[in-house]
Amino acid sequence: MENDIRKVINKAVHSVTENCKNEELFITREGRKLPSRYVIIQIIKELRRVMFPGYFGSENIKASEPEYFIGHTITKLYEALKLQVETAILYKNADNATEEEIALRAEEISCRLFEKVPYIQQMLLKDIQAGFDGDPAAKSKEEIIFSYPGLFAIYVYRVAHELYKMDVPFVPRIMTEYAHGKTGIDINAGAQIGEYFFIDHGTGIVIGETTNIGNNVKLYQGVTLGALSTRSGQLLANVKRHPTIEDNVTIYSGATILGGKTVIGADSVIGGNVFITESVPAGAKVTLKNPELDFRYE
Known part of the structure; x- marks a missing residue:
């Protein structure tokens, strides 16, 4: 029986390896790699703490002293996002840009996204108000931020939409499909x-x-x-x-x-x-x- 299992495993390994060699979807493009879904999801989770300080982390943010937490978190997220955007563009590289050009583009895109963070936050505050005004079951705006899957899906969409507008491959879809899986709400970033x-x-x-x-x-x-x-x-x-x-x-x-x-x-x-x-x-x-x-x- 053990020998039979080994034969099955060896045959499967050989067949899957051949598929990987012959299918261009599985062939690494000149050593390039795809962006990390895990890292992109972590960016979404951490950025939510910036959008809604004090709601989704253990930090105790005083109204008079939020600068350190927000500044430290945005700096960390900028570096993480830049790497993922650069990886995504390099993998796609439809216009055959150099690695230096792609690195500069990733920096510009990441900078532009974080320039948009205050605008996105203001839009989300309006979405929260709409939820509170439109739902008699809502006991408070805080409840909407903590609990409503609709707001989470809208938050992820509003971030992903800015990246979509800048033609970032892969990353916006990874973000919105994460929200889709969490909430059952499918909002395309476009x-x-x-x-x-x-x-x-x-x-x-x-x-x-x-x-x-x-x-x-x-x-x-x-x-x-x-x-x-x-x-x-x-x-x-x-x-x-x-x-x-x-x-x-x-x-x-x-x-x-x-x-x-x-x-x-x-x-x-x-x-x-x-x-x-x-x-x-x-x-x-x-x-x-x-x-x-x-x-x-x-």
């Missing part, structure tokens, strides 16, 4: 989302790459903002495939809205479980006709 965005409950929400969402929009669980068809695959890259949601729209659970030309007008209310592939005018209320209930008693 989506454009305005102020006072609130996700209630959240599980099963999908927001596609070319979605545009205005200000003060509220989504419930199971909402899909997707493409009409992806059969053309890569031919649809860089084409607007996902809908536009204008300001002050509420979309209830299970609604599906598809298509790059589909616009949901401002101040609209989209009811649960509707399926929309055409534009909806401003101020509309779209609902399924209530089914007739049939009560039977034994």
Whole structure:
């Protein structure tokens, strides 16, 4: 029996090794490596402590003395992010840049992201306010920061979106897929989302790459903002495939809205479980006709 197991293992090792040699996906590109998913997730976790000081760490930050903690953490995160961005660009290297050029680009990107940190924090504070204003079950804003998966997914998206806009490969998707796995909320880093965005409950929400969402929009669980068809695959890259949601729209659970030309007008209310592939005018209320209930008693 032991000899049989060794034969099976040896055969498997040989076959997998051959696959690695023959499949270009597995061939290391001139000694280059992919960015570290683990490190990128740690960056997201540590940056959240900067965005919400005192909430996700053991430090006791006094209101008058946060500079040391924030400065030390951002400095550390800058170095970690720069290395991951440099690794990602070097692996991709579509324009055959030199290592020196890539290193400079990684420095610039990392610097620009941390320049954006105050802006991202202000956007998140508005998202928290939207959550508090929009959810009567919320007992405090602190509860939203600590507990709401929707806010976590939005936080990760807002960071990843800035990197997406700077054409950083791999890293934004690693970030948003981490949030997807943690919360069940799938927000592509390419989506454009305005102020006072609130996700209630959240599980099963999908927001596609070319979605545009205005200000003060509220989504419930199971909402899909997707493409009409992806059969053309890569031919649809860089084409607007996902809908536009204008300001002050509420979309209830299970609604599906598809298509790059589909616009949901401002101040609209989209009811649960509707399926929309055409534009909806401003101020509309779209609902399924209530089914007739049939009560039977034994």
